[in-house]
Amino acid sequence: MKVGIVGLASAGKSTLFQLLTGAPAAAPGGRPEPRVGIARVPDERVDALAGLFNPKKKTFATVEYVDVPGVAKGEGGALVDLPALRGIDALLHVVRAFESELVPHPDGSVDPLRDARMLELELILADLGAVERRLEKLEANIKKANRAEDVAERALFIKMKEALEAERPLRSLEFGDDERRKLRNYGFLSEKPVLLVANLGEEQVKDAAGTLERSGLATFAATPGFALCPVSAPIEAEMAQLSAEDAQAFRDDLGLHEPGLDRVARTSYGLLGLISFLTAGEDECRAWTIRQGTKAVQAAGAIHSDIERGFIRAEVVAFADLMAAGSMAACRERATLRLEGKEYLVRDGDVINFRFNV
């Protein structure tokens, strides 16, 4: 999964990027963005499996984050064709909710709903520009050589242009399979799902839900293709310096249930319809990311194309059943270990051993 971090200047994008990926702060004065970094998806199940199997290696699922420069009003077009954003699955939009006299807001006041709307409009206008440019080219091509393929694409792009002109994002449109295939060649931004991360001030954290409600962000994000998640960058930065126990005590004190960064990962999984399955053995205990609704044979392909090609059967046990039984052998005795075929729909937390033959 690849996620582009976008937002207005000084919203806290780079701070969040550094927290998520463990990347060092950029040298002052330099223009570091875009930067790419990898974040581990926290997963207690991998740790628990490692406790059972004592493997040489633990491997977590990862998310690739891209930190890009802040967008100013009227300049969303700068994000179009940014090579670093090619192939992203989602946008993480950092919206500033924190007040600070030390950090000036580009618009002079802190208003997260205004900012969220403004960036959404920038994405729409950026896409509109790209769609119009493509339409011009298509028209010219059609005049030269009237190919059916171009005519079909023109119809698709006219549909998109009309939506964008009405200030509706591309993610609100329905596309057929053929249309989706065509769109994959382009990196339209308003088509991507958005994880809205509200960067709260330290004093707002105790009442995060109330803050999101009052700001209007909760209502704004209650749309398909959006998810909302509060974080406080300075608090997360402090936590990152503490031992696990001290961080937990600090969180309990603030009434937070989980680390903010875990919440970011969990919320983006939900937004994108992703789940994890697990593999466990003496060499490695590992989490793998797949889409909900993935068949066993495709899940095998997430590990290696050979395993997909030579797929025979999947030995599957639910994580909780494995932990309760204590070993694969005990699961076999209790008959919680099942043999599944190619078509089996993998569930979140399935521990799988693929049998294959190449």
Ligand SMILES: Nc1nc2c(ncn2[C@@H]2O[C@H](COP(=O)(O)OP(=O)(O)OP(=O)(O)O)[C@@H](O)[C@H]2O)c(=O)[nH]1
């Ligand atoms: N008080 C406070 N300051 C913050 C918070 N988040 C970020 N900052 C500060 O705001 C400034 C800008 O943060 P960055 O993370 O660099 O913001 P950015 O969105 O990457 O900014 P650009 O890349 O310039 O668009 C830095 O001085 C941060 O320390 C916050 O939650 N509270």
Ligand SMILES: [Mg+2]
């Ligand atoms: Mg930055």
